[in-house]
Amino acid sequence: MATFKSVPQPRSEAEFLDGAREEPAGLAVVPSPAHAADPDPRVAPAATGQGGAPWEDFDPSEGPTVNLTVRVNRYQHAQIVHLAESDDRPQQQILRRLIGPALAAAIANKR
Secondary structure (H helix, E strand, C coil): CCCCCCCCCCCHHHHHHHHHHHHCCCCCCCCHHHHCCCCCCCHHHHHHHCCCCCCCCCCCCCCCCCCCHHHHHHHHHHHHHHHHHHCCCCCCHHHHHHHHHHHHHHHHHCC
């Protein structure tokens, strides 16, 4: 039968926060080489001196890579749920299919 070492409990909030800053013994955070060359999506190409629209350096057919939290009211949520259930699709997929054309239309109206 395995025995486990008891973990000391922090005696104060400061001690808890200090312990959270320490790296666990024997573990090191190693960045993934696959993401090492990925540009930061929050940095607009225009800000890096490349010019053009900020989204032009990205592939529109790329799969989802960034999470976005959107607050909606109950009316809008019920509409999203209805579409998802009637199409038997996840709510995220419904929203992804709606947001692309809506963004393109909004950008076209700005020009």
